[in-house]
Amino acid sequence: xxxxxxxxxSVCLIVGMLIGESLGVLLDVDAxxxxxxxAMLFLVIASNTDKFKSLCTGVAGEGIKxxxxxxIPIVVAMAARQNVAAAIDGGxxxxxxxxxxxxxxxxxxxxxxxxxRPNVEKGxx
Amino acid sequence: MDIFETVFVRxxxxxxxxxxxxxxxxxxxxxxxxxxGRIHGSAIAIALGLLAAYWxxxxxxxxxxxxxxxxxxxxxxxxxxxxxxxxxxxTAFGVHLSELKKAxxxxxxxxxxxxxVSFIVGAAVAVMFGYTDAVAITTIGAGAVTYIxxxxxxxxxxxxxxVITLSVAAGLVKSILxxxxxxxxxxxxxxxxxxxxxxxxxxxxxxxGVAAGLAATDPKLVPYGAMTATFYxxxxxLLGPSILFFIVSAIY
Numbered sequence: 001x002x003x004x005x006x007x008x009x010s011v012c013l014i015v016g017m018l019i020g021e022s023l024g025v026l027l028d029v030d031a032x033x034x035x036x037x038x039a040m041l042f043l044v045i046a047s048n049t050d051k052f053k054s055l056c057t058g059v060a061g062e063g064i065k066x067x068x069x070x071x072i073p074i075v076v077a078m079a080a081r082q083n084v085a086a087a088i089d090g091g092x093x094x095x096x097x098x099x100x101x102x103x104x105x106x107x108x109x110x111x112x113x114x115x116x117r118p119n120v121e122k123g124x125x
Numbered sequence: 126m127d128i129f130e131t132v133f134v135r136x137x138x139x140x141x142x143x144x145x146x147x148x149x150x151x152x153x154x155x156x157x158x159x160x161x162g163r164i165h166g167s168a169i170a171i172a173l174g175l176l177a178a179y180w181x182x183x184x185x186x187x188x189x190x191x192x193x194x195x196x197x198x199x200x201x202x203x204x205x206x207x208x209x210x211x212x213x214x215x216t217a218f219g220v221h222l223s224e225l226k227k228a229x230x231x232x233x234x235x236x237x238x239x240x241x242v243s244f245i246v247g248a249a250v251a252v253m254f255g256y257t258d259a260v261a262i263t264t265i266g267a268g269a270v271t272y273i274x275x276x277x278x279x280x281x282x283x284x285x286x287x288v289i290t291l292s293v294a295a296g297l298v299k300s301i302l303x304x305x306x307x308x309x310x311x312x313x314x315x316x317x318x319x320x321x322x323x324x325x326x327x328x329x330x331x332x333x334g335v336a337a338g339l340a341a342t343d344p345k346l347v348p349y350g351a352m353t354a355t356f357y358x359x360x361x362x363l364l365g366p367s368i369l370f371f372i373v374s375a376i377y
Contacts, residue, residue, distance in 0.1 A: 009214060009215055012214055013214050020355075023359065027363055032358075032359065033359030034355050034356040034359055035210075036214060036332070037353065037354075037355040037356050039214045040213070040214050040348060040352050041217075041225075044221075045222070047218055048222055064215055064218045067215035068216045068219075070215075071344070072149075072167045072340050073142075073146070074209055075204075075209070075212075075336050076204075077141060077145050077203040078174075078204035078205075078333055078336070079171045079172075079174030079175050079304060079337055080177045080178050080181070080191045080192070080204060081191060081201050081205070082178045082301065083182060083188045083190065084175055084178040084179035085182025086182065086290075087297035088179070089294065093250065093265070093291060094268075094298055095298055096250050097246070097247045097250040097251070097269045097298070098295045098298025099298060100247075101242075101243040101269040102302045104242055104246050105239055105242060106306070106314055108328050109316060109325050110315045112231055112234060112235045112238060112324045112328065113320055113321040114231075115230060115231035
């Protein structure tokens with residue numbers, strides 16, 4: 001049944017969010033700490049485990065693949081509901097701070113990508 | 126007209142599916158015909174979405190872009206946090222654990238490096254613009270982390286409304302720029318494998334920006350970037366009103 005896959009996905013998200021909220025309470029911060037990331041880990045583990053095979057393969061798997069494929073349209077809807085007007089209204093300070101933070105962070109990507117890959121030249125790929 | 130409104134408002138999520146479907150079709154058509162595939166269709170769709178959001182904000186004065194237009198209210202639900210997180214988690218389907226382990230340490234380091242670097246840049250800009258009190262500098266710096274960390278930090282420290290608004294605006298600029306800029310710089314920063322995508326997600330941190338930026342670059346990288354990005358805001362909220370504020374107040 002297609003809904004089995006959808007249900008597995010939903011349970012992963014809910015449990016992940018619960019853990020993320022609990023982490024927020026534990027650390028005394030007003031935010032969900034990594035809920036989505038933890039949910040993703042659950043789904044990765046479930047889809048690599050034999051026990052959950054029946055929920056991830058065949059028709060049930062299609063239920064997860066559908067939502068994965070809906071990701072880009074959902075992101076487009078997300079873009080369409082951003083507060084772009086407020087960002088532009090923020091004036092020069094907001095603009096400079098935002099742009100500078102992005103430029104510096106972009107520049108750090110190649111530097112940090114090297115960490116933990118010391119054999120990058122020696123390896124076959 | 127009344128009939129139109131009744132049907133559109135009552136079925137707003139379905140209207141959103143149809144409208145977004147048309148935007149996707151148009152974007153992929155334009156990407157194919159006008160740019161011969163050089164610009165990804167989803168990048169055009171996201172840009173169109175942002176333009177529509179700007180128009181929506183201008184005409185309605187609301188804060189959720191085109192979703193404030195009554196007939197298009199469903200876009201708010203379709204593009205809201207719940208659906209976004211659901212779809213992001215779904216992209217993890219098919220990810221291999223070994224890929225995650227490979228970038229594990231780099232991913233964790235990038236989250237802390239990303240929060241601290243963005244904070245320093247934002248705080249420096251605030252100082253450049255003449256701010257001298259530690260609370261305002263910290264709040265604006267936190268806004269450069271993400272538009273959630275800014276107000277959370279500002280509230281905790283008792284910053285003024287004007288400063289909190291500025292911090293949100295800085296975070297929004299960052300998020301939008303990551304959406305638009307990522308596909309343009311992807312090649313030059315080596316953003317073409319799961320490991321660098323995890324580092325990228327950790328450094329940028331804005332979930333919406335990373336989600337859209339990677340989607341427009343290479344959808345296969347989305348789960349890796351999203352995985353680290355979702356920890357970023359939490360780490361930011363943790364460091365902003367505490368360690369980072371102490372450091373700033375020791376200087377000012």
